[in-house]
């Protein structure tokens with residue numbers, strides 16, 4: 001299965017009412033586990049590399065190269081995405097390395113400056129066939145990005161998309177980055193209004209703080225791309241900690257690294273099934289006579305049209 005374009009994964013999902021998960025990579029074990037989990041769930045997936053992840057590795061190229069190689073040999077569609085890039089230089093570096101999509105985050109700027117900077121980046125990217133996500137609704141303050149109290153206005157969102165020509169929009173609807181507990185309360189009515197007002201897929205950041213049932217409800221309300229980072233770091237670190245506690249003499253990183261990797265793979269498969277089946281009942285894809293919703297096949301939505309202490313910002 002070749003490396004997938006983001007649009008091939010996200011656009012059919014939006015049309016069909018499925019959710020698509022983008023999981024943040026930290027190291028190669030994360031990337032391997034995310035692909036393995038997607039193969040288990042037989043679902044397309046997005047490997048997201050944040051600007052902070054590139055900084056952690058000292059450069060984008062080593063981790064991007066690993067993700068691209070894993071995507072090319074995966075048995076499901078895998079897109080490799082640059083997440084939360086505030087630097088136009090990093091966007092250009094990502095495109096040169098072969099990433100097919102970027103999130104350009106100018107949300108800390110004033111509205112007019114966000115529009116201007118995002119439109120410029122989108123124009124540059126579209127000239128090279130690159131899919132662009134942007135963000136609107138960040139209000140800053142002591143809670144930082146994606147403050148739980150931040151809200152994206154639907155009319156402003158529609159105007160922003162029209163003025164910038166972005167392919168997807170990250171919106172503020174009640175979630176917050178890097179939450180260690182899953183107690184965020186989403187504004188589902190606002191998600192529905194944004195879905196009606198905005199003609200491009202909506203992106204939920206900070207999804208790790210959202211309970212399962214609310215993630216499903218967000219997809220049903222019109223959210224398409226679900227970004228998850230901290231939740232995977234939590235399960236990875238818990239598994240590594242358990243392994244080292246059980247085997248205090250262990251020194252080979254492959255011993256505990258594989259425990260962490262297995263834990264991520266299982267959580268990825270679970271979250272992909274949750275978000276991909278969430279919209280099915282309302283979109284009428286349930287097969288009569290079956291006990292429950294039919295899980296979409298791997299081609300559907302993808303080919304039908306084709307840490308506990310995370311670096312900030314993370315999901």
Ligand SMILES: [Zn+2]
Nearest residue numbers: 205206314315
């Ligand atoms: Zn984010």
